[in-house]
Amino acid sequence: MANDARLRMSYEAFARAAAPVQGALAALGKAVDDAGLDKAFTELIKLRASQINGCAFCLQLHLNIARKLGVPGEKLDLVGVWRETDVFSPRERAALAWTEALTDLSDEAARAAAAAALPEHFTPDEILFLTVAIGTINQWNRIAIGLSFPPPVPKRAAPGPA
Incomplete structure (x- = not known):
């Protein structure tokens, strides 16, 4: 687009320019990791919120x-x-429902149903940190x-000899 009015900044430039903000958000993520929620589990939550919000990065x-x-791979393929x-x-299903309820706040009934299901699968502390994880990824989005x-494209190995 010739007249693209969107702001454009790389993550690296953001991290340099807004180091205190980046650090604070990173600290929230570390607090969730340190609380004991499985990192692979929280990645599913981050994926689902990012899908809903349309955040390619x-x-x-x-x-x-x-x-x-x-x-x-099947979980990555089917999380949406x-x-x-x-x-x-x-447990994952309860967390994904809670993720959707907190990412799209327009459906109060869905939020109430998702909240009601959480205590069957999570301790009160886990619910707290799960909620923080969802809030944090929504902020990052x-x-x-x-x-x-721009999305961080994974580096691919150069093709070898045929």
């Missing part, structure tokens, strides 16, 4: 991380349609979308 970033953590498949555990961060 966060979606690619968290796909890259999830792959490195060994999240099964998790209700239609049986590859997710009841808004920053990355607002500043049009």
Whole structure:
């Protein structure tokens, strides 16, 4: 587009220019990790919120991380349609419902139903940190979308001799 009025900034430029903000958001993520929620599990939540919000940067970033953590490909492929498949555990399903309810705040009934299901699968502390994880990825999505961060394309090995 010749007259593209979107703001454009790389993640690296953002991290340099807004180091205190980047550091604070990173600290929230570390607090969730330190609280004991499984990192592979929280990557699914980050993927789902990023899909809903349409954040290409966060979606690619968290796909890259999830792959490195060994999240099964079928979960990565199907997280957007998790209700239609049986590859997710009841705990994961409860977390994904909570993720959707907190990412799209327009459906109060869905939020109430998702909240009611949480105590069956999570301790009160886990619910707190799960909620923080969802809030944090939603904040990152808004920053990355607002500043049009380009997706972090994973480096591919150069093709070998044929």
